[in-house]
């Protein structure tokens with residue numbers, strides 16, 4: 001019997017090369033579309049919070065409110081808790097939860113947020129329905145996801161097209177949708193959201209430091225992460241192919257004229273009063 005779609009596997013896992021990219025994230029560089037709607041007293045649920053750097057920023061932005069970060073993977077929550085302790089935050093807590101079945105009553109949170117999560121779940125419409133359910137009337141569901149097919153770069157280094165093709169095939173085989181950014185609005189409408197503001201924004205990597213960081217984490221992730229294991233175990237790539245993709249990333253990172261842009265879709269959905 002096929003597994004239910006919502007049991008999708010999180011493609012990247014939580015290897016150091018993956019967390020290296022997550023801990024760079026801030027509310028400013030990853031949730032700017034939401035910040036103008038926050039009020040100091042708000043109660044926020046941050047779903048798929050990972051190592052919690054965005055969660056911690058949100059907690060600082062609602063000093064009279066509270067943020068709960070949840071993730072399906074218990075291990076990464078230890079890192080999120082350590083982030084909150086290091087930053088001296090008393091208005092944040094963390095718990096294990098699956099976005100498809102949240103253990104909270106209806107109408108609980110002012111904001112229900114998910115950054116780079118819905119691309120990895122098996123049933124994003126069900127996930128959004130659940131997010132909307134636990135949002136208070138007048139509150140917001142806020143989601144941002146990258147769109148892999150819309151990522152673009154320069155120069156054309158042999159092997160990077162192969163990276164994109166391979167990544168998208170592995171992510172889909174794991175039950176996710178790597179081109180999620182363009183689909184968020186459609187998923188939100190299907191989930192019953194009626195007041196949906198859809199925007200987009202990018203991350204750009206071009207300086208020497210940015211290129212070294214972005215290319216290095218992908219070069220490492222391609223060889224030593226859950227993604228690498230799934231690529232080989234799933235029969236999508238040989239070790240030689242992964243080594244070639246990793247080398248392509250290193251080569252792009254060395255190119256002084258290198259430039260990479262990551263497009264994201266964003267939705268801010270207001271729940272009807």
Ligand SMILES: C[S@@+](CC[C@H](N)C(=O)[O-])C[C@H]1O[C@@H](n2cnc3c(N)ncnc32)[C@H](O)[C@@H]1O
Pocket residue numbers: 010022023025030047048049050051052053054070071072073076097098099100114115116117120121
């Ligand atoms: C790409 S990371 C994003 C982490 C964080 N939001 C950020 O942007 O830095 C995706 C996170 O979603 C979690 N995740 C995947 N599927 C999930 C699900 N069904 N319910 C809750 N969390 C999930 C993963 O464990 C992972 O930590």
